[in-house]
Amino acid sequence: MYLVIVESPAKARAIGKFLGKQYKVKASIGHLIDLPKSQLGIDLENDFEPKYITIRGKGKILRELKEANKKASRVFLATDPDREGEAISWHLSNSLGVDESLPCRVEFHEITKEAIKDAFSKPRFLDINRVEAQQARRILDRMVGYMISPLLWEKIRKGLSAGRVQSVATRLICDREKEIEAFVPEEYWSIEGKFKGTEDENSFTAAFHGKGGKKMDLATEEEVNAVLQQLEGKNYEVLKVQIRDRRRHPAPPFITSTLQQEAYRKLGFTTRKTMITAQQLYEGIEVGKKKEPVGLITYMRTDATSISSSAQKEARKYINSAFGKEYLPEKPRKFKAKKGAQEAHEAIRPTSVLRNPEEIKTFLSRDQYRLYKLIWNRFLASQMKSALLEQVRVDIGAEEFIFKASGSTIKFPGFTVIYTEGEDKEKEKDNRLPTLTKGQKLELLSLSPGQHFTQPPPRFTEASLVKTMESRGIGRPSTYSPTIETILGRGYVLRQNRVFKPTELGFIVVDILKNFFPEIIDANFTARLEDQLDKVESGEASRLEVLNEFYSSFNKRLIVAKEEMKKVEIQDEVTDEICPKCGKNLVKKHGRFGEFLACPGFPECRHTAQIKISTGVKCPLCEGDIIERRSRKGRRFYGCSNYPRCTFVSWDKPLNKKCPECGYFLVEKSYRGSTRGLYCGNKECGYREKKPAESESKSKR
Numbered sequence: 001m002y003l004v005i006v007e008s009p010a011k012a013r014a015i016g017k018f019l020g021k022q023y024k025v026k027a028s029i030g031h032l033i034d035l036p037k038s039q040l041g042i043d044l045e046n047d048f049e050p051k052y053i054t055i056r057g058k059g060k061i062l063r064e065l066k067e068a069n070k071k072a073s074r075v076f077l078a079t080d081p082d083r084e085g086e087a088i089s090w091h092l093s094n095s096l097g098v099d100e101s102l103p104c105r106v107e108f109h110e111i112t113k114e115a116i117k118d119a120f121s122k123p124r125f126l127d128i129n130r131v132e133a134q135q136a137r138r139i140l141d142r143m144v145g146y147m148i149s150p151l152l153w154e155k156i157r158k159g160l161s162a163g164r165v166q167s168v169a170t171r172l173i174c175d176r177e178k179e180i181e182a183f184v185p186e187e188y189w190s191i192e193g194k195f196k197g198t199e200d201e202n203s204f205t206a207a208f209h210g211k212g213g214k215k216m217d218l219a220t221e222e223e224v225n226a227v228l229q230q231l232e233g234k235n236y237e238v239l240k241v242q243i244r245d246r247r248r249h250p251a252p253p254f255i256t257s258t259l260q261q262e263a264y265r266k267l268g269f270t271t272r273k274t275m276i277t278a279q280q281l282y283e284g285i286e287v288g289k290k291k292e293p294v295g296l297i298t299y300m301r302t303d304a305t306s307i308s309s310s311a312q313k314e315a316r317k318y319i320n321s322a323f324g325k326e327y328l329p330e331k332p333r334k335f336k337a338k339k340g341a342q343e344a345h346e347a348i349r350p351t352s353v354l355r356n357p358e359e360i361k362t363f364l365s366r367d368q369y370r371l372y373k374l375i376w377n378r379f380l381a382s383q384m385k386s387a388l389l390e391q392v393r394v395d396i397g398a399e400e401f402i403f404k405a406s407g408s409t410i411k412f413p414g415f416t417v418i419y420t421e422g423e424d425k426e427k428e429k430d431n432r433l434p435t436l437t438k439g440q441k442l443e444l445l446s447l448s449p450g451q452h453f454t455q456p457p458p459r460f461t462e463a464s465l466v467k468t469m470e471s472r473g474i475g476r477p478s479t480y481s482p483t484i485e486t487i488l489g490r491g492y493v494l495r496q497n498r499v500f501k502p503t504e505l506g507f508i509v510v511d512i513l514k515n516f517f518p519e520i521i522d523a524n525f526t527a528r529l530e531d532q533l534d535k536v537e538s539g540e541a542s543r544l545e546v547l548n549e550f551y552s553s554f555n556k557r558l559i560v561a562k563e564e565m566k567k568v569e570i571q572d573e574v575t576d577e578i579c580p581k582c583g584k585n586l587v588k589k590h591g592r593f594g595e596f597l598a599c600p601g602f603p604e605c606r607h608t609a610q611i612k613i614s615t616g617v618k619c620p621l622c623e624g625d626i627i628e629r630r631s632r633k634g635r636r637f638y639g640c641s642n643y644p645r646c647t648f649v650s651w652d653k654p655l656n657k658k659c660p661e662c663g664y665f666l667v668e669k670s671y672r673g674s675t676r677g678l679y680c681g682n683k684e685c686g687y688r689e690k691k692p693a694e695s696e697s698k699s700k701r
Contacts, residue, residue, distance in 0.1 A: 003072035004106075005065065005092055007079055011111065014284030014293040015078065018116040026068055028079070032058045033091035035138065040146045048139050048547045052091070062095060069096045076123060078106040081345065082301055083134035083537065084478065090131045100125075109302075110351045111284050111295025133537035136546050140164060140529070143551065144520060147558055148513075155567050156508060161490060165475040165483050167513055168526050170492045172468060173460055174502045174510045183456035189218040190452060191227065193403050194445040195236060195396065202434040203445055206396050206405035213402070224449045227401070234398035236442040242393040246408070247386040250415040252305040252335035253347035253379045256477030257470040259300070261463040262378070265422035267370050271462050271481035275300065277371045278348070287355070287363040295351055296360075297375055301477045304345040305335040307383075311349060315383040318353045327414065329385050349379040381419035388412040392433050396442060407433035459499035473527030494595070508568055516561040519553065572600065581607045612641060617654040617665050620681075622646040626654050654681060661687045 004025040006012050016025040033052045035041035043049040054062055069075060075098050077089035089105055098104050105126050108119035141164060148162040191208035208227070210216040218224050254262070259278065263269040269277070278300035284293035312332040319328050335347075350372070357373035364372060388411045396403040409432070410416070460468070466480045475483060487493050492506035502510075513521040520526075529550065535541035572587035579586055579599040586597040586609065599605040613628040615638060624642035631637060638654055640646040652667035655678065659666055664682035666689065680687035 001072050002074050002076060003065075003068050004076045004078055005089075007085070007088065008283060010280070010283040010293075014111050014295060015116055017292055018113045019120070024068060024072070026065060028065065028088060028092065029058070029061060031055060031084075031088055031091070032062050032065075033095065035142055040142065042139055042142060044551070047544055048551070050135060050139060065092070066096060069098075074099075074102065075104055076106045076120065077104050077126075078108070078119070080301070081107045081109055081299055082478065083130050083137070086127055086130040087134040087138075090126055090128075093126060109346050110298040111282065111293075112351045113294075115351075129539045130537050132543045133533050136536050136543040137533055139547060140550060143554065147554075148517065148520070148561075151561055151565055152509065152512070155512070155565050156505070157570065159490070160505075160509065161486070162509070162513060162517075162520065163483075163486070164520065164526055164529065165469075165479050166486045166490075167510070167521050168474050168523050169465065169469060169483050170487050170502070170506055171510045171514075171521050172465065172523070173487075173493050173500045174507055176457060176460060177502050177507075180456040180459065185453040185455070187219065188452050188454065189221065189224045190450045191218070191224060192448045192450065193236075193396070194448070195403075195442045196445060197434060197436065197440060197442060202432075204405060204407070204433050205431060206394070206403040209395075209402040209404045211402070212400045221449075221451070228447060228449065231398055231401060231447065234401070234444075236396055236398050236403075236444050238394060238436050238438055238440040238442065239397040239402070240393075240395040241436055241438055244391055245411070246389045246391045248389060248414070248416070249386045250333075250381045250384060250419070251378065251421045253307060253349050253382045254375060255303050255305060255347055256301050257303070257466050257480060259348055259375070260466050260480060262422055263371060263374060264461065264463040264466075266374060269367075269371070271466060271484050273367070274371065275481045277367050280368060281372055281375075285360075285363060285368065287360045291363075296355060296372055298346050298349050298351060300348050302345045302348060303337075303477050305337050305347045306345070307332075307347060307349060307379075311346075311353075312383060315353050315380060319380065319384055323384070323417065326412075327385050327417070329383075333383055335382070347379075348375055350376045353380055377419040381415040384415035384418070385412075387414035387416045392436075394433060394436055405431060405433060407431040459501060461499055465500065472523050473530050474523055475526075476530065505570060508570065512565065512568070516565060517554075517557050519557075574600075577609065579605060579607050581605050614641075615654050616656045619646060619648050620664065621648045626650075650681065652679070652681070659685060659687050661685055 002023045004012075004015065004019065004023050006015060006025065006027055007030055009027045009029075012025045012027040016023070019025065032055060034055050035050055036053050037056075039051075041051045041053075043051065075093075075096060077092055077098070079085035079088045079092075086105075092098070093100070093104065103123040103125050105124050106119045107124065108115045144164050144167075145161055149160060152160040152162060193206050193208065194203055195206060196203040208216075208218075211227075216227070218227070251258075260271045260274050263274040264271070278297065281296045282298070282300050284295050286293050287296075288294075309332075316328055316332065353376065355376075357369060357376050360372075361369050389408045390411050391408045392406065394405045396405065458464070462484060465484065469475050469480060469483075487506075488495060490505075491503055492509060493500045493502050495501075510521065529546075532541060532546045532549075536543055536546060572589065574585050574587050575597060577586040577597055578584070579601070582599060582601050582605045584599055584601050584605070586607075587600050588595050588611070589598045589608075595611050597609040597611055599607040610629055612625075615626045615628065617626045618624070619626050619640040619642070622640060622642055622645070624640045624646055626638050626648070627641050629637055629639045638650045638652070640648040650667060652669050655666045655668055657666045657678070658664070659680040659682065662680060662682055662685040664680055664685060666678045667681040669677055669679055678689040
């Protein structure tokens with residue numbers, strides 16, 4: 001009998017279906033061996049030797065694996081194909097006394113019958129360099145966390161923490177907030193002209209550019225009025241028409257960071273939800289008539305954009321069949337990997353494009369289906385032909401004054417028939433231009449001046465924070481999601497209306513770390529340290545070299561901080577709300593899901609309450625105020641202030657606006673942060689307020 005060890009029971013069940021009866025597959029349920037929680041667990045005087053122990057509560061699992069090992073003729077370690085997986089296998093090998101003369105490590109990037117059988121046909125020896133890199137990272141994180149955090153507990157408050165990645169992420173958010181606070185908006189103006197050809201019914205817009213061949217920046221209303229006055233009575237004609245073809249290429253298949261960003265933009269998923277759902281798709285879902293578990297996507301923690309030749313061939317065959325030869329590029333696409341990417345890994349893709357999302361939809365949960373469809377569409381699009389656009393640029397003259405217009409039309413849709421990449425910022429819609437020729441006379445329909453103000457940089461969303469962390473080399477694919485969860489859980493930042501806003505606590509911690517541990521909170525230093533860890537994995541550097549270099553300066557900073565760091569008092573904001581249990585004024589506190597009210601008499605009095613944000617709408621059941629509330633999972637809903645006496649609740653935001661048909665209040669329905677429309681809150685009414693554009697289109701029919 002052969003013993004196979006993986007991390008999760010779901011993965012064990014899926015793999016067990018593909019292997020014969022001579023294989024017994026068991027799960028370790030993640031790490032079994034780690035550093036102790038109760039102490040530093042690192043011998044600083046003896047080359048940073050880690051003091052590993054069996055994790056509390058995992059002793060029973062380890063005993064079961066040892067018993068199974070006694071009955072096995074050989075052990076295969078099939079943990080995840082990354083540093084953490086390699087470390088788990090290394091600990092298991094040591095704990096079970098696996099024969100080091102035999103290759104025991106089995107690595108695969110997808111859970112399919114072919115991939116599993118291929119992996120077991122060529123087991124390898126443990127990659128000690130990869131284990132060393134994981135240990136170096138673990139020791140670095142332990143030193144930063146366990147040696148700085150107690151200082152924060154002593155000087156600020158209990159329960160705080162510092163970390164190589166989390167502290168830098170918090171700083172990014174705090175620095176952005178300071179930029180926003182310091183931002184001074186500047187006024188500027190524009191002039192938009194609406195034109196049409198003398199024999200053409202289609203109108204189009206063009207923006208004022210300048211005078212005498214030079215661009216003019218309009219800073220004030222007076223400058224705009226002066227230009228408008230000079231334009232009075234002028235004749236307009238087309239000075240120049242430039243037409244050129246432009247190709248738009250598809251995005252590469254997903255890596256961890258881009259999957260998290262796109263799932264946030266298009267599905268509204270947090271990074272945590274994305275990774276949990278992707279893990280389910282990777283480990284195996286029961287699909288088909290036989291309902292056998294099969295991994296639907298490749299491994300979801302990766303920074304590589306490469307694709308196996310077999311997957312490319314299957315995709316090209318599918319594209320040719322489903323879309324036609326004209327959608328197939330001459331050669332399979334290859335995407336340039338970023339520096340340091342693990343080329344032995346693959347991008348995130350479906351294990352087979354033949355599993356169309358629509359055909360397996362009934363076997364998936366709603367979240368699984370939506371994420372799988374996103375991955376499937378992105379991968380297929382990445383192997384399709386580029387889109388071809390005709391781009392038109394037009395210069396319009398009114399004597400010495402110039403207006404410019406541009407537009408584009410799709411000549412060949414290419415990959416866009418199935419997928420287009422999302423954006424963090426809304427793009428301006430293409431201006432559809434009629435056919436124009438040089439020298440053509442134009443009729444001016446209107447000139448519209450517009451006042452504008454420069455905008456501060458936007459606050460980070462989950463998508464833009466992950467994008468920034470990746471671009472600056474802060475953390476790795478496996479760390480983005482837990483980092484965001486940590487800084488939210490510590491109360492350093494709040495998530496409000498899908499953006500991150502730092503708390504007073506976040507600012508204080510960042511400022512202290514800037515003062516006493518500037519390297520720890522420096523993005524460039526953190527990125528260089530990540531590069532050093534990559535070099536340990538590739539064998540270019542040793543674990544001891546990296547740790548010695550880091551600790552020599554870190555320890556000096558630590559000594560100074562212990563002597564000079566002063567205690568910081570954070571005063572809670574006192575409110576007019578009275579604690580119903582002890583009569584004290586409640587204070588505002590920051591928690592994972594935002595602000596809440598708490599009694600200052602804690603721990604003697606543990607009363608907490610939600611902050612009441614009124615909607616200005618009266619409850620239809622009892623005439624109380626409808627207020628904004630939060631569920632236990634942090635989701636916003638609306639309920640009566642007289643709860644629990646009144647049980648009125650609504651997921652949709654009530655508005656102080658009456659339904660014209662029944663007099664009930666209207667509600668605002670939203671999806672992923674954008675408004676879908678206004679509806680009557682009375683479900684029996686069914687009234688919906690039409691959008692202006694919708695009303696116009698219906699009236700034209």
